[in-house]
Amino acid sequence: MKTYYFSGLCFRRFFCLITAFILAACAGAQEEPERSIVEIGEDLYRAQNGGHYTVFLVTDEGIILSDPINTDFSMWLKTELDNRFGMPVRYVLYSHHHWDHASGGSVFEETAQFVGHENMLGQLAMPSADTALPADAAGMDSNGNGQLEQSEASGFYGAQFSLFDQDSNGVINGAEATRGALKDVVAPGLTYRDRLTVTLGGKSVELIYTGNMSHTDDMSIIRFDDPGAIFVVDWISLGRVPFRTLFVSNRMTQGSGMLDSWLNAIRMAEQLDYEVASGGHGIVGDKSDVTAFRHYLEEMREQVAEAIAEGQSLEEMQASILMEPYSDWINYDGHRVQNVQGMYDMLIQ
Numbered sequence: 001m002k003t004y005y006f007s008g009l010c011f012r013r014f015f016c017l018i019t020a021f022i023l024a025a026c027a028g029a030q031e032e033p034e035r036s037i038v039e040i041g042e043d044l045y046r047a048q049n050g051g052h053y054t055v056f057l058v059t060d061e062g063i064i065l066s067d068p069i070n071t072d073f074s075m076w077l078k079t080e081l082d083n084r085f086g087m088p089v090r091y092v093l094y095s096h097h098h099w100d101h102a103s104g105g106s107v108f109e110e111t112a113q114f115v116g117h118e119n120m121l122g123q124l125a126m127p128s129a130d131t132a133l134p135a136d137a138a139g140m141d142s143n144g145n146g147q148l149e150q151s152e153a154s155g156f157y158g159a160q161f162s163l164f165d166q167d168s169n170g171v172i173n174g175a176e177a178t179r180g181a182l183k184d185v186v187a188p189g190l191t192y193r194d195r196l197t198v199t200l201g202g203k204s205v206e207l208i209y210t211g212n213m214s215h216t217d218d219m220s221i222i223r224f225d226d227p228g229a230i231f232v233v234d235w236i237s238l239g240r241v242p243f244r245t246l247f248v249s250n251r252m253t254q255g256s257g258m259l260d261s262w263l264n265a266i267r268m269a270e271q272l273d274y275e276v277a278s279g280g281h282g283i284v285g286d287k288s289d290v291t292a293f294r295h296y297l298e299e300m301r302e303q304v305a306e307a308i309a310e311g312q313s314l315e316e317m318q319a320s321i322l323m324e325p326y327s328d329w330i331n332y333d334g335h336r337v338q339n340v341q342g343m344y345d346m347l348i349q
């Protein structure tokens with residue numbers, strides 16, 4: 001009996017250890033997004049972190065990288081770049097300041113210069129200390145002290161608490177909540193207003209300002225001269241419907257005027273010289289995919305405008321505006337209905 005008892009205990013302990021190991025492995029697997037590096041033009045590569053992508057160009061004098069995405073990804077990427085190319089990253093060219101694309105640059109800080117549109121500096125600046133919590137955060141402030149403790153923070157504030165908490169004092173104050181989850185974003189040391197060309201190892205890469213439009217006011221198109229390619233993030237997705245209600249609300253004035261400036265920026269992107277187009281999300285394509293994305297927005301605008309004129313409710317529009325030619329695009333099932341709402345909100349303003 002005794003032996004049986006001890007062996008049973010051992011077996012149970014062993015079983016628990018195995019279970020713990022499997023659970024840890026599963027948790028690890030869930031945290032680790034799918035990562036890959038694919039060559040999309042000569043010496044031009046697309047790197048993946050789950051649903052997020054960036055690009056980099058390898059030259060004889062080092063690497064020109066676009067968005068660093070986040071610290072974990074950048075650490076992984078740096079190891080890959082060291083192993084594959086043995087070259088340092090000399091430039092980090094930001095598409096825009098948003099936390100889920102621009103974080104992680106400190107991994108390359110020793111060797112790289114950081115470049116972005118001049119409005120990035122304003123977006124990264126900390127608002128004044130007396131800034132109140134924005135309405136969504138104020139709703140979580142159950143002890144009413146004007147700031148969020150970790151125990152109060154839920155949703156995005158809870159998930160990215162440490163990236164909001166710029167001074168690492170364990171609370172998110174009004175200024176930090178208003179600014180965003182931007183702690184891991186290294187500010188650009190080199191900024192530009194309209195266009196800027198960066199050259200390295202005989203290769204040129206251009207940053208082109210899109211103008212103030214729907215997604216943010218600090219958006220750059222990254223255009224590689226050789227091979228001819230553009231990298232565009234969030235405001236154009238290739239083979240993927242727009243995100244949720246079309247806009248990220250980031251201290252931006254919204255309205256149908258923003259839709260016009262968005263469409264004009266896409267037209268500008270269509271006029272540039274390149275063969276390969278890739279985005280921060282979606283597939284790798286060409287200019288026809290950029291045009292198709294504009295057509296999606298234009299067709300949806302037309303159909304929503306007609307439905308409004310007919311007196312349809314939002315729910316009726318969401319049921320009837322199916323955008324069927326785009327049904328094979330990524331996120332069609334999840335986001336089309338919200339796209340209709342975003343378009344409706346814009347057109348009734």
Ligand SMILES: [Zn+2]
Pocket residue numbers: 096098215233234248
């Ligand atoms: Zn964004």
